[in-house]
Amino acid sequence: MSLNILIVDDSTVVRMSIIRVLKIAEIPLDNVFQAANGQEGLDVLEDNWIDMVLADINMPVMNGEEMIEKIRANPMWKDMPILVISTEGSKTRIERLEQKGAKFIHKPFPPETIREVICEMTGIKHEQQV
Amino acid sequence: MNNKYDEELYRVAEETFAALAFIMPLDPEDEAPDETDAGIVASVAFTGEFRGILFLSVPAGLLPELSANMLGAEDGVEPPIDQQRDAFAEALNVICGNLLPIIAGTEVIFDVHAPEILADGRIPDEFERYESAGSATLIFDTGKAELVIFVDNKPDAAESAA
Numbered sequence: 001m002s003l004n005i006l007i008v009d010d011s012t013v014v015r016m017s018i019i020r021v022l023k024i025a026e027i028p029l030d031n032v033f034q035a036a037n038g039q040e041g042l043d044v045l046e047d048n049w050i051d052m053v054l055a056d057i058n059m060p061v062m063n064g065e066e067m068i069e070k071i072r073a074n075p076m077w078k079d080m081p082i083l084v085i086s087t088e089g090s091k092t093r094i095e096r097l098e099q100k101g102a103k104f105i106h107k108p109f110p111p112e113t114i115r116e117v118i119c120e121m122t123g124i125k126h127e128q129q130v
Numbered sequence: 131m132n133n134k135y136d137e138e139l140y141r142v143a144e145e146t147f148a149a150l151a152f153i154m155p156l157d158p159e160d161e162a163p164d165e166t167d168a169g170i171v172a173s174v175a176f177t178g179e180f181r182g183i184l185f186l187s188v189p190a191g192l193l194p195e196l197s198a199n200m201l202g203a204e205d206g207v208e209p210p211i212d213q214q215r216d217a218f219a220e221a222l223n224v225i226c227g228n229l230l231p232i233i234a235g236t237e238v239i240f241d242v243h244a245p246e247i248l249a250d251g252r253i254p255d256e257f258e259r260y261e262s263a264g265s266a267t268l269i270f271d272t273g274k275a276e277l278v279i280f281v282d283n284k285p286d287a288a289e290s291a292a
Contacts, residue, residue: 011216011219011223012216013197013200013213013217014220016201017202024202058227058242059244087223087226087227087228089228089231089232090236090237092238092239108146108150108224
C-alpha cells in the first residue's frame with residue numbers, strides 16, 4: 001500500500017523538508033500534494049483522493065485548526081488521518097486538536113518519530129518491515 | 131546576559147539551529163569572526179495572553195548553509211535565494227514557537243504570525259525606545275546571529291492587537 005499524502009504548510013522549505021523526511025523514513029508514497037494554507041488544502045482534498053493530511057497550525061488565509069474543523073465536518077473526510085506538525089507549545093491547543101482526532105508532532109522532529117506516527121495512524125508497515 | 135529571557139532565548143535558538151540544520155554555535159566566550167557580509171533580519175509577532183515580537187538577525191552568509199541543511203541538499207548545492215529566505219523565516223518561527231511556552235507556560239495559547247523578512251536589514255528604529263525582554267547572541271563561523279524579544283505585558287494587549 002502506498003499513500004497519497006497532502007502537506008499543508010505556508011513554508012515551501014518546510015513542505016520540502018517534510019517530503020525529504022518521509023523519504024528518509026521510507027514511508028511508501030504514491031502522490032504527495034502540497035498546499036500553502038488551510039483553504040488550499042481543502043481545495044486539494046476536493047479534487048484528489050488523499051489518504052492522510054500533514055498540516056501546520058499557524059498559516060495565513062485559513063489556519064490549520066479551522067481546516068481540521070472543516071475536514072471533520074465533511075462526511076467524506078470525517079475519518080481522515082490528520083497529523084499536525086507544528087511548533088505549537090500550548091497544551092490547551094494541542095489537547096483541542098487531539099479532541100478533533102488529530103495527532104501532533106512537535107517541530108523540530110526526528111525522521112523516526114514521523115515514521116512511527118504515520119505507520120500507527122495509517123496501518124501501513126514500514127517498508128523494511130514488510 | 132541580564133534580561134529576563136536571555137538564557138531561554140539562547141538555549142532555544144541553539145537547539146533550533148542544531149535540530150533544524152545541524153549548525154552549532156561556537157563557544158559564547160569566543161570572539162566572533164570578522165563579518166564581511168551584510169546581515170539579514172526577520173521578525174515574528176505573536177498575540178495571546180500578551181503580545182510581542184521577536185527579531186533575528188544573521189549574517190547573510192549563514193543562509194546557504196542553513197537552507198541546504200534543512201533541505202538535505204547535496205554538498206556544494208546552494209538552494210535558490212527564495213528558499214534560503216524561507217528557511218531563515220522558518221528557523222525564526224521555530225525559535226518563537228518553542229520559546230513561548232517556556233516564558234508563558236503551556237496552558238496559554240498564542241497565535242504566532244507569519245515571519246517577515248525586513249527589507250532594510252535592521253530592527254526598526256521605533257524599538258529603540260523600548261526595553262527588550264531578552265536578547266541573545268550566537269556566534270557562528272559566518273558571524274553573529276542576534277535575537278531580541280520585545281513583550282507588551284499590558285492586560286489589554288491581546289485585545290488591542292486583535
